[in-house]
Amino acid sequence: MWKKKSNLCIILMLISSMAVSAQVKIDFEVSFTEPQAHYAEVQMNIAGIVNNYVDVKMPVWTPGSYLVREFEKSVEEFSASAGGQNLKFEKVSKNTWRIFSSKADKIKIKYRVYAFEISVRTAFIDESHAFLSPTGIFMHPDGMINVPSTVKIIPYKTWAKVSTGLTPVEGKKFTYHAPNFDWLYDSPIEVGNQDTFEFMASGVRHEVAMYGGGNYDKEKLKIDMAKVVEQATAVYGENPNKYYLFIVHNFKRGGGGLEHLNSTTLGASRDAYADENGYKGFLSLVAHEYSHLWNVKRLRPIALGPFDYDNENYTTNLWIAEGFTSYYENKFLYRAGIYDLNEYLSEITSSLGTVVNSIGAKYQSAASSSFDAWIIGYRPNENSKNNSISYYSKGNVIGILMDLEIANATKGTKSLDDVMRAMYLQCKTLKRGYTDAEFKAMVEKISGKDFTKFWAKYVTGVDELEYAKYLGYAGINMSAENSTPNKPVTGATLQIGNRLVVTGTDRNSAAWIGGLNVNDEILALDGVTINIALATMKLKSSSFSLDAIPLVAEKNIGDELKVKIDRDGIEKDLILLLKANPNVRLKSAVNENATSAQKAVLKRWTGK
Structure with missing residues (x-):
């Protein structure tokens, strides 16, 4: 009887909480009075929270970048008012401001954010533009992540454009709607005079917002980026968006990317587009981040959503989330005709060599690397190479070996593509992320093979890679020689x-x-x-x-x-x-006398 009453109380509390959330209205206004000094002015209006106090919080990290960055350190001149009267407030934790609202129905919060760190994951403002990485700009009422909000951007007087994946509010210039704070925090905003162009691919309108200039050819980019989009969509069978935004920051030397629900931010070198290697490198970055549209954002480890924005979110599966994405970026470029077979094999061989020659790979597993991303992956020191391995690198080669094992076990009828598609649909159906056991089970279901030993060797273990065996399934001969013989x-x-x-x-x-x-x-x-x-x-x-x-x-x-x-x-x-020298140089070559079985594996593995 007590248990029933307890459950009833919980249900009533949830209903009450949902009713309160439904009445809450939140809107933001972001302006720039001193962009040359790298500041944004933020006004947050909250209506419908009638309590003695209201806690507002700023995330301490941003999804996709697994490091606590303490964004709240850049907040200045915080104030709150109601009915024109200043309200008392105090900080109760590093990222929480408690406003003593005395049951005021409407609260106005103002603060400034200093933004001067160039990266795809941090806000940056100067006289030429503003890049708003939302987790370092906006705050949410404690416990109200699911509440919708609107954001109005007031560009600086010399700026004319706003680019974001948020939904525009009809009839209101530079005003956007976010269905909840997960969406808001996952929707970067570019403000300035960026060069924009569009293309259609897989039935989706794609916009590219270029900041910083560069020697890019828009028409060529439209064609090749569309090819990448279509190859990625083909793996999963559907594209979850109707609109997608690429924000590209072009610098003298740039790199890196960060995925979002319907957008991405990329760093690029403005003068590298005319160089063949530079151009293909950019398309590789496009392929990687676009692949995250499924892998990570929807096909995701169970720990990565709903997010805890106050603390680290631990998972042992970043080797899938990031490593497999690194693997597929090369596969998509090959299938799109941007790489030929020799280039594709060169990328595969290079990826294998990176791990084979890694000292840390002998001491840290892919699962451990994933879990320790928060304390090692983004905080390397002079000894990190000796005791750790990147989950990008190790996951990439696990993807290579797993893909070949599946193709070989099924005589060229299945591949890792089938696993990724099935896991995407499973996450979509269950409306949650996957566990490590569930991913392994799907690999075994698709392949018809027990992967327990494989997992023990390469996922949770640190065994040496049997690369010659796996590539041999596809008729690829692998050899190794000392990197600097006799030296x-x-x-x-x-x-x-x-x-x-x-x-x-x-x-x-x-x-x-x-x-x-x-x-x-x-x-x-x-x-x-x-x-x-x-x-x-x-x-x-x-x-x-x-x-x-x-x-x-x-x-x-x-x-x-x-x-x-x-x-x-x-x-x-x-x-x-x-x-x-303990390091080796790997070489790969297609066996001209490959068997029909090997050719079938090669065709399924490459997808061509």
């Missing part, structure tokens, strides 16, 4: 400025075993003052390997290298016993 390596990286300083040492290398430390200053090698040794070099970068110094390069495997260092003002003499 010794020290395993130390250096940075030159006013001094020559050690910035990293590889685990179990000559430098590691010999006791060379990060921050040691190199004074002499084999008794030769370092200035003399460097005089014979032609440095292409301020960062380089100790092996690049001719005095070292001329030595043999097994030789000793005497190193004089300065460590915190104290001179020391070390001896490094030079070792062979």
Whole structure:
């Protein structure tokens, strides 16, 4: 009887909460009086919350970028009022402002945000434009993520355009509707004089908003970006949007991307579009972020939504969410005709080589890398390469091997495409994300094969990749040779400025075993003052390997290298016993005598 009453109370509380939320009205107004000083002025109006106090919160991280960034640190001049009277407020946590509203029905909140960090995940404002990354701009009433809101943008006097994936409010210029705060926080806003153009693909209107200029060819981009969209849509069988926005920031040197529900923000190099490699690199970024439209945003690990915007959201499945997306970016470009088969195999071989030669891959699993993204992935230090592996890199190669295993097990009738489509539909039907066990179960259902050992080796384990075996299924011959045959390596990286300083040492290398430390200053090698040794070099970068110094390069495997260092003002003499390079160079080639079974696997694997 108590349990029934308890359940009834919970239901009544939920109904009451929903009724209150339905009455709440929230709107924002964002303006820019000092863009040259990198500020946005935000006004938040709340109506319908009649309590003694109201808590408003700003997210501490942004979905898709797994690091607590403490956006609230950029908020200034916070104030609140009701009926023209100032209200008392206080901060009750790092990202929560408590407003003592005295049951006022309407509250006006004002604050300024300093925005001067160039990246796809952080807000940036200057005299030329404003990029509003919503998690660092807007706030929500505590417990009311599902409440809708409207956003009005007032561009600076020299700006004329607003680009966003939010739905325009009819009849109101630069005013947009968000059905809930998850949508708002996932809808970046570009304000300025961006160059915009459109194309249609898979029945969806796509807009591209280019900031920063560049040597891009709009007509060429329209054709090739459409090809990528169509290949991605073909895998999943449907496109979930009617409109999609690419916000592209072109800088002297740019890169990176961040996915959103119906948009993405990309970083690019403004003068790289005319270069073939640069152009294909941009399309690869387009393919990666567009693939997230399904993988991550809808086909997602169960921990990634509904989001907790106050804390880390842990999952062991970023190797699928990001790693498989990295794998598919190359596959989409090949299927779209942007890569030929040799280029595609070169990308696959390079991806395998990255993990094969990774020291950290021997110590951290893909699942662990995913879980520890919050503390390691975005916060690498000088030793990270020795104890960790990127879930992008490891997930990419797991995708390669898994795809080939499925194609081989089904005699070329199924592939990872079928798994991704089925999991997307499952998430859509269940209206929730997947668990690791559910993803594994779907792989086994599609392939008809037990993947327990595969998971133990490559997902939760750190076994060496059996790349030759898996590529062999598709008639691809793989070989490996030493990266620098008969040449010794020290395993130390250096940075030159006013001094020559050690910035990293590889685990179990000559430098590691010999006791060379990060921050040691190199004074002499084999008794030769370092200035003399460097005089014979032609440095292409301020960062380089100790092996690049001719005095070292001329030595043999097994030789000793005497190193004089300065460590915190104290001179020391070390001896490094030079070792062979542990890294290998992978090569791939299509077997001209492949069997019909191998050809069937190759066709299904590549999709061509």
